[in-house]
Amino acid sequence: MIGSLRLLSLTFLTIAIVMATTWIGPSLSGPHGDQILTELRIPRAIAGALVGAVLAAAGAVVQILLQNPLATPSTIGTTAGATLGVLAALVLGSGTTLFGFPLLPAAAFLGALVVTLVISAVASRNRARTEDVLLAGIALTLATSALASALRLGVDQITSLSALRWSLGSLTVIGFDRIGMLLPFVVITLLGMIWLIRSLEVMASGIERARTRGVEVRRVRTLGLGLASLGVAACVATCGPIAFVGLICPHIVRRIAGAAPRILVPGSILFGAAFLPLCDSVGRVLMEHREIPVGVITAALGAPVLFLLVMRRSRK
């Protein structure tokens, strides 16, 4: 672990940033200022921090497990799989239950897991190159998006419009009740990932090496990808697909503090937790009288980052 004192102070810094973001945006001095702060902005900041932490940590873990700095939930199709799952559940009716379990989060998890496992199979083939993994990710993203679009045609216009709005990825309408539903998944995902750090630490210098050093690679990989899928699915079910957080945050942390998983994973959790609420509040102030969904902001930031990373790798 990073020195515990440093970890503690970084955690406080993150919380301070998250709280500070609630003051960014149109002035709160109006008649409903307090209400806006406590019922809208604070839950929004908290949800953003939770989602950001999970997406960034999932990005870091997937990168290590697939030995590929460009493999993240949004580039390998995990997010798209979860999105398809959610849309399928919406078409069937959002209140539907499956064996007594609410269908929507279950469908999101299933979609995310299937896509992630397919990519994992591609990545673990002998001599799979970065390009192969990313191309498979692109193919699966396109396929699931096409299915998702087809599903939207099958519903009435109002549902279709709300599905479209949801699919942009937004933290706007999240109250404490939805945070309560999200929280257990966040806790499981993050604790699980922190527990995996010791094995990830060995896998960082090569998967087969890790195997000869005693790591049960298959188990760690299945657990790690399962946790990433679970976390991403919970986030997508809560606030729609928010792209590229899992790419940008670990990358910046890697630049600042190095790629050792015992720093990269907790570092990404904290960085993501501060990053997403910040992006969200930027979306609040960029245009007057209108909000830009946070998914649009992260996509606008992440696409060029991905482009630069791909360019740099192909030069090597």
Next chain:
Amino acid sequence: MKELLTLRDATVLAGDKPILDGVSIEVTEGELIAIIGANGSGKTSMIRALLGLLPLDSGEAQVEGKPVASLGGRQRASMMAWLPQEGAAIDALLVEDVVAASRYRFDEAHRVALGEAHIALEQVGALDLARRWMTELSGGERQRVELASLVAQQARCWLLDEPANHLDPVWRARTLRFLDARVSEGITALVAIHDIHLLGHVDRSRTRVVGLREGKVVWQGRVDDEDLGTGLEQIHGVPFERIESEGREFWLPGGEELT
């Protein structure tokens, strides 16, 4: 002497072409085995089969008489440490972290693993690299990190796959000397090499040569054996000429097959 590692009739197929073709070998405690062979002769596959990384189509890979697949990860790591042919994934990792990671099987605090990593680095003369990034090391420096990782894992047997590749002559010699010194301290080692001359740096009395060609063991013996020339011819498929100069011998490939 106890048998540490065994391959019995090991066959591995790629399609219907065998990569390993009925290979049998016994590695006894305390010996140094040099696996000699051309590119693609099966050296790497043999090492990977012993490690349990390459599943066999028929035959057996055993560690102290037990199938390698039946051992738990940590148990296997206590028996065998591996220096693979391709270098570690190059990432923004600190040298000390990379070496410490090889101590996974000990289940110790990171601080303890770091201490052991420093001891191992010191043993290979690379303590000054501890806080350097893997990305900025030269080939020779990276090799020392690899060797330190072997040391830190504290396994009984080392399997080294072409540790001399991509190294300058001085570092090749140093690597083999280092290996020989560890074997003299009780480590068992199996090393794949291209070049028979590298064995000039090790104690010949405990060194055994295993020659591979097209996935088969075609010759076994010692460096001092009379028929080493015949062995080299069987391994490489061309006759070898022995040249002696100032008490050292050299083997040069010759014959019409070269052209």
